[in-house]
Amino acid sequence: MALVEIKNVHKRFGNLEVLKGVSLEVEAGQVVCLLGASGSGKTTLLRCINHLETIDDGEIKVADELVGYARDKNGKLREEKDRITSAKRARIGMVFQRFNLFAHLTVLENVSEAPVQVLRLSADAARKRALDLLARVGLKDKADHYPHELSGGQQQRVAIARALAMEPRLMLFDEPTSALDPELVGEVLETMRRLAAEGMTMVVVTHEMSFAREVADRAIMMSEGQIIEDAPPEQFFSAPSHPRTKSFLARILPAQN
Amino acid sequence: MVFDSKAFFDTLFSSIFFVPALTTLAITFLAMAMAIVLGFGGALAALSRYRALRWLAQGYLGFFRGVPVLVQIVFWYNALPVLTNNAINLPALVAGTIALALNEGAYMTEIIRSGLISVDPCQREAARALGMTKPMAMRRIVMPQALKVIIPPTGNQFIAMLKTTSLLFAIAVPEIFSTGTNIYSQNFKYFEVLFVVSIWYLVLTALLTALQKVIERRFAVRPRRSTVLAQEHG
Ligand SMILES: Nc1ncnc2c1ncn2[C@@H]1O[C@H](COP(=O)(O)OP(=O)(O)O)[C@@H](O)[C@H]1O
Numbered sequence A: 001m002a003l004v005e006i007k008n009v010h011k012r013f014g015n016l017e018v019l020k021g022v023s024l025e026v027e028a029g030q031v032v033c034l035l036g037a038s039g040s041g042k043t044t045l046l047r048c049i050n051h052l053e054t055i056d057d058g059e060i061k062v063a064d065e066l067v068g069y070a071r072d073k074n075g076k077l078r079e080e081k082d083r084i085t086s087a088k089r090a091r092i093g094m095v096f097q098r099f100n101l102f103a104h105l106t107v108l109e110n111v112s113e114a115p116v117q118v119l120r121l122s123a124d125a126a127r128k129r130a131l132d133l134l135a136r137v138g139l140k141d142k143a144d145h146y147p148h149e150l151s152g153g154q155q156q157r158v159a160i161a162r163a164l165a166m167e168p169r170l171m172l173f174d175e176p177t178s179a180l181d182p183e184l185v186g187e188v189l190e191t192m193r194r195l196a197a198e199g200m201t202m203v204v205v206t207h208e209m210s211f212a213r214e215v216a217d218r219a220i221m222m223s224e225g226q227i228i229e230d231a232p233p234e235q236f237f238s239a240p241s242h243p244r245t246k247s248f249l250a251r252i253l254p255a256q257n
Numbered sequence B: 001m002v003f004d005s006k007a008f009f010d011t012l013f014s015s016i017f018f019v020p021a022l023t024t025l026a027i028t029f030l031a032m033a034m035a036i037v038l039g040f041g042g043a044l045a046a047l048s049r050y051r052a053l054r055w056l057a058q059g060y061l062g063f064f065r066g067v068p069v070l071v072q073i074v075f076w077y078n079a080l081p082v083l084t085n086n087a088i089n090l091p092a093l094v095a096g097t098i099a100l101a102l103n104e105g106a107y108m109t110e111i112i113r114s115g116l117i118s119v120d121p122c123q124r125e126a127a128r129a130l131g132m133t134k135p136m137a138m139r140r141i142v143m144p145q146a147l148k149v150i151i152p153p154t155g156n157q158f159i160a161m162l163k164t165t166s167l168l169f170a171i172a173v174p175e176i177f178s179t180g181t182n183i184y185s186q187n188f189k190y191f192e193v194l195f196v197v198s199i200w201y202l203v204l205t206a207l208l209t210a211l212q213k214v215i216e217r218r219f220a221v222r223p224r225r226s227t228v229l230a231q232e233h234g
């Protein structure tokens, strides 16, 4: 059984159909990179996985559980209670393009807040966990700073530590380096690389082709709300099968090198 | 103009304004406390995803901002008993405080609503992504940041409320101004008495302003604490 099972998911915003029957399975421990032009539905797909967006059709399971929905007696999907969805969401980490650190909390508090509030960890245990994680991302000395005092790269590493503090079984990354100055991209990718090496299951939306090539188990191409290519990176980059993947790679790769 | 300084100083140093001043303060704090609670409810309703609640908030806002507060005060004290065949017949102090609170609640609704929408929605989303429930995200993440925007205008509303309580002289609540009117209607020293009344309001206003400063400082960005050092040495 795959850790993430996405079956025929449709998502509409008003009249605009953004996901047009997406199916995808991610095995535990896999790293999957989602590529595709802007507007192809990558962010929306990620947000459906942890039910920050509702879906209009199909189903999404993480660890064999529906997220955000429950089946009633007749097998129809009903939106489930916020409390229950929240508990499931707690085990799915998410890292945003714009970091979204809590502006009124210190770095340490950013990392320990949810463990205390959601997991009911004691303040001491949460602080210890937070300091360990901050050490892991190399930012223990920034524990008492506020987010605005950090560089973008540092903020994103804190955001990764914050997500890890919930001991997630799955991590979602939505263009984690797109908002960073070029010289800060490396430190964030390095943190993600280590996480992948430790066996974390990761779904990563990114334009960093080197990361996809070197770290991912699979590269997936999205176009107009559909998955049009799903292959190991060697094959994806050297012999893409779909013409739109070819033209996408042709557009993006020269710019990278 | 003849300034009767004896009348002025006698009034200034008499204890006659002590209790009225306390009454004024009590009404101010009670009415503001109620208004803040109403304001939270109103703001949440105004931002609700349920249309009925948004309409309710809109109606409340429109009505209470559109009708003069003096009319509302007299309504609660004089008209309500008639309307209800004396089933509801509130003491002036209670009627006046309710009238001020309901009216102020409309303004607090607007202040709190703008505080809440000043917080980047991404903050709430990050909280939700970590598994916080909606109330938890509101209480722990959105509200503390909204308070920075909410507190300064609320302080101003407090001070405005202190002065607005003087309207309660219309229903003979024994606050500062109505106490003054009682005095000058006997000794006809309008100017001297109003001068003293003004001094009382100025003193109380200064008091509230000082309090406002303290609170605003407390809710500004907190100073950095040295958690790491504390842990490593202890
Ligand atoms: N909340 C929303 N309301 C309406 N349209 C949206 C919303 N979010 C995304 N969209 C639209 O859905 C499409 C896919 O967006 P997105 O998933 O963000 O694509 P990507 O991340 O691949 O750039 C875009 O056309 C975008 O404008």
Ligand SMILES: [Mg+2]
Pocket: A042, A043, A044, A175
């Ligand atoms: Mg996107």
